[in-house]
């Protein structure tokens with residue numbers, strides 16, 4: 001458990017080098033207009049990755065529950081979920097980090113980092129105003145001048161998610177026992193279909209330089225630092 005927490009924290013910090021100290025959140029981040037042409041490319045790459053992750057998530061849990069029941073499916077979700085806390089998606093080299101997070105966590109390793117907390121708060125704010133954002137694009141300013149770009153998609157509770165995230169008293173007894181064993185601090189129950197569950201987030205790295213075009217001269221000053 002401690003290892004898990006430490007791993008989660010390490011991943012969060014690795015993804016966000018600008019957080020200086022645990023209790024002084026100093027992340028400098030902004031949400032940009034996902035519809036502006038300047039951000040279309042990042043958004044597009046991010047959304048394609050999220051679509052794939054989303055479909056995989058829904059299919060995997062649906063198939064696992066149908067095949068072996070909810071309690072056993074917890075192990076499937078658990079194993080499958082691990083790559084979702086920091087590894088890269090096969091075949092999508094621009095995606096340098098992937099995560100699922102929520103305000104109500106089942107696995108503490110999925111806890112939001114500072115920038116993700118801003119994204120959760122942003123979705124909450126928009127929902128309160130009666131809007132459900134389809135996608136968020138976030139620029140995180142890192143020391144050194146090169147930002148990190150993140151794309152977030154809110155995920156909702158579909159009917160098949162209620163099997164494991166619905167009201168506690170409605171859950172299968174075997175499942176409740178399994179959850180208690182693996183996730184003693186589980187907060188991710190009590191949901192109804194249609195409710196907002198959390199976020200899928202990807203980090204989108206730089207586009208590979210076009211092969212035929214000679215590299216543009218580096219932006220002035222930033223890259224050149226002599227000491």
Ligand code: HEC
Pocket residue numbers: 057058061062064065070071073074075077078081082100101102104105106107108110155156157158160161162163164165188197198199
């Ligand atoms: C078979 C049970 C099961 C079903 C069905 C299920 N989940 Fe989960 N869910 C889990 C488990 C177990 C975890 C913890 C995974 C881990 O250890 O990272 C989890 C974690 C999550 C997380 C990550 C945040 C957290 O709380 O740790 C999100 C987001 C999530 N589920 C959304 C969904 C959605 C959306 C659906 C429906 C498409 C769904 N789940 C269906 C069992 C389930």
